[in-house]
Amino acid sequence: MAQRVARYEKDRDFPAEPGTSRLSPHLHFGEISPRQILHAARKHGKMADAFVRQLGWREFAHHLLHHFPRTPHRPLRGEFEAFPWARDRQRLKAWQKGLTGYPIVDAGMRELWTTGWMHNRVRMIAASFLVKDLLIPWQDGAAWFRDTLVDGDLANNTFGWQWSAGCGADAAPYFRIFNPVLQGRKFDPGGKYVRRWIPELAALPDRWLHEPFEAPSGTLQQAGIKLGETYPKPIVNHDEARDRALEAYAFTRNRSARL
Numbered sequence: 001m002a003q004r005v006a007r008y009e010k011d012r013d014f015p016a017e018p019g020t021s022r023l024s025p026h027l028h029f030g031e032i033s034p035r036q037i038l039h040a041a042r043k044h045g046k047m048a049d050a051f052v053r054q055l056g057w058r059e060f061a062h063h064l065l066h067h068f069p070r071t072p073h074r075p076l077r078g079e080f081e082a083f084p085w086a087r088d089r090q091r092l093k094a095w096q097k098g099l100t101g102y103p104i105v106d107a108g109m110r111e112l113w114t115t116g117w118m119h120n121r122v123r124m125i126a127a128s129f130l131v132k133d134l135l136i137p138w139q140d141g142a143a144w145f146r147d148t149l150v151d152g153d154l155a156n157n158t159f160g161w162q163w164s165a166g167c168g169a170d171a172a173p174y175f176r177i178f179n180p181v182l183q184g185r186k187f188d189p190g191g192k193y194v195r196r197w198i199p200e201l202a203a204l205p206d207r208w209l210h211e212p213f214e215a216p217s218g219t220l221q222q223a224g225i226k227l228g229e230t231y232p233k234p235i236v237n238h239d240e241a242r243d244r245a246l247e248a249y250a251f252t253r254n255r256s257a258r259l
């Protein structure tokens, strides 16, 4: 236990490793209280600070929901009411099924569908992809997460989605857009997580695992991959999608400045 607390800050961002507590479903269903957890964690002194901070986010999310009960459906920051979202059922389905062509996103979505769980780092990446690369409303992503997560929780889920979309309290700035390839390389460097959830990519060398669409055709052939058949081609080009998202954001800001 002490060892896990000590390693928490370092391990918590790597989805292939059991680096977090997995207490969220138990907190959600009231099987354990945050005070009990805080008390147990504090026995480890300052070593537990990073973990205790996460409990603080949970408290914050619950307070926000209490004071702003509209937020499961509407953005906390009013200017986002005018955001030009692009509803697209086909792309939403591809995201839900883990068929976007971006391995770290797809691995997360398949882990979620198969187990009811998704690692926090991958939740952030998958959410960012939906709202920024696909411009699909965060409410659609939040509804899917609530349906499928074993820890589906109105306060934490709303908070996580509004943070990802840039429209919540203390949100990630909208112009910070996760690059799913770089995130994959950084947080799943050996590809253990992606290979676990996307076995059809398992034989691809690490160099290409997070961007199979850039791999030389001989490498794909050797790994038994036919892009568009055994694994999808990317449903959007990330660089283009990023520009589109920034334009949408600029539109929203200019519009609210004029009002």
Ligand SMILES: Cc1cc2nc3c(=O)[nH]c(=O)nc-3n(C[C@H](O)[C@H](O)[C@H](O)COP(=O)(O)OP(=O)(O)OC[C@H]3O[C@@H](n4cnc5c(N)ncnc54)[C@H](O)[C@@H]3O)c2cc1C
Pocket: 012, 020, 021, 022, 023, 024, 025, 027, 028, 054, 055, 057, 058, 059, 061, 118, 119, 120, 121, 123, 124, 127, 145, 146, 149, 151, 152, 153, 154, 156, 157, 158, 159, 160, 161, 164
């Ligand atoms: C888009 C998105 C949606 C999310 N939806 C949910 C949800 O429906 N239910 C849910 O419980 N969490 C949600 N989270 C927050 C976080 O991903 C989970 O709480 C965490 O992954 C649970 O794993 P753990 O218990 O091992 O966390 P640990 O890292 O061990 O953290 C301990 C506890 O702190 C709390 N906590 C940790 N991170 C957060 C956070 N970012 N916000 C609020 N509380 C946090 C949780 O209660 C967690 O059990 C979401 C995050 C994002 C980005």
